[in-house]
Amino acid sequence: MKKAFPILAVLTLPLLGYAFYEAMFVAPADQMQGEVYRIIYYHVPSAWTAFIFFFINFVASIVYLIRRNPKADAVAVAGAEVGVVFCTVVLVTGPLWARPVWGIWWTWDIRLTSTLVLWLIYVSYLILRRFTHGDQMPVLASALAVFGALDMPLVYFSIWFFRTQHPQPVIGGGGSIDPRMLHVWLLNWAAFFCYGMLIFWASYRLENLKRELEETQSLESMLETPRFR
Amino acid sequence: MSSSTSITRATLAKDIRLEWRSKDAINSMLFFALLVVVIFSFSFDPIAEESRHIAGGLIWVAFLFAAVVALNQTWARELRNSVLDAYRVSPAPANALFLAKALGNFIFVCVLETLMAPLFTVFYNLRPLGPAWQLVPVAILGTWALVVNGTFFAAISIHTRSREVMLPLLLFPITIPALLAMVQATNAILTGQDSARFWIVLLLTYDVVFTIACLLLFETVMYAE
């Protein structure tokens, strides 16, 4: 497993570079939006990657609740962190695309709003982890993660109905996709997914390291405490 | 009568009795909600015709903030008197305690809503143009949505630093679909322009999903330290 990390790192960098090159220069310019539409080559793959890592967090949280395996908890927190990073990218690039295309920074459309709620839920998850003391923190965090995951279909559904009643411009909107664009999309998604796995792996290893360190530290302090006089 | 129901009943009766004597939670909730109503009416002119469109949002924000006041003190008494430790070593099912607490909060917030409803009608000159009776299921389902998750997250935030901040921080994002439904349903009924039926069904779904989730996970959370 340890050998996989540097191999992946070496693969990811040129893949990212190549995907960027394709996004900027190879993909054809959009008829209506011109060059600025190229933002979606970063915006949409980041969204897909964020969803994948939030799903990893959900599965790891359930595994932790059932088995109480600390490695599952490390997977959960790493997945949440990487998901939040990619979700932030989505929320920043979205308005930067909307402004020149639609003339507005933000709209409460289905996709942006549900992404914002997703971001809020997982940031609250990370804040809960930071603010909870005690070794039962992973249990509480996993419970919250399950709640968050249960919530997301309801979030999406409620905003969808809200938007069918009060339609607004849709960011990341429809229209047919030029097959050449799809190819660049998938390429960028593959590149970002590999990059995501890299930082996920790093975060996971760091979390395990931290746990080992804390165990050793508490053992040390236990041994140092004078028990009998 | 099973032990669960009798525990729930006993705990609920105790909480209501204590609250009736002190009226702590109700008074602070009432005053808070009143303040929110008055401050909002400075920002939005409630007399104007458009007020019917935004009244739903204002009402539910006021109730939400007031509910947080109630939820924050849910477990305070239990913590002070080490009741939770005693409960953990007893064979009593944890769900009975949770249900009692959630029902207690539900009753307190419903009392608040009943007291505030005439006030809202007066301050904002509300006259529902749609089927007014639908406001009752909206209020019941909406309040339960806030209270069931709120009681659960209040139990989680016991273990955190800055307890009072943690509860709304955790509660608000998760409650967004329910809040959207409550506000849209209230607006639909007040303006009479759309049907509130979808929102009521959504609230029912939300309530069912999260009541089950809370009942399944509360034991785990309560036994955490």
Next chain:
Amino acid sequence: MKYLYAAYAATWIIHISYLSILAARYRRLKREMRALETKP
């Protein structure tokens, strides 16, 4: 268009910020591990 550059730049700034958070975490862990090892 400048929005395009801003979007790509923002993406990488966000990723690099997270990488530096991970790096700082690693440095702190290494420091504490060294402190444990040098204890008598």
